[in-house]
Amino acid sequence: MAASLHLVFSQGNSSRTVAVSEPKAALTRGEVQKAMEDIVSLRTLLAGKKPVDAVKAAYLSEIVITELDAA
Numbered sequence: 001m002a003a004s005l006h007l008v009f010s011q012g013n014s015s016r017t018v019a020v021s022e023p024k025a026a027l028t029r030g031e032v033q034k035a036m037e038d039i040v041s042l043r044t045l046l047a048g049k050k051p052v053d054a055v056k057a058a059y060l061s062e063i064v065i066t067e068l069d070a071a
Contacts, residue, residue, distance in 0.1 A: 002065060007036055008057040014048030015056060023060070032058045 005023035009016050036055040043051035 009052035010056040011047040011052045016047035
C-alpha cells in the first residue's frame, strides 16, 4: 500500500492541503501537530494569497494499487 500524510491548514475561508508521500512510520499526533504549528509560524505556506494562520486537520490515506495482468 502507498501511504500519504495530508496536512490541512486554514486562512480565513481558504485552506491549503499539503500531501507528504511515504511519511515516516509510526508518526504520533503530537509530532504532526508540532510540525504543522512550525509551518504556520514560518508564514511561508499560502492559502488565498495569504499565509496560513491555523492548523485545521491531519490524516493518513492509503491507496491500494493492483496492477492488471497483460492481455
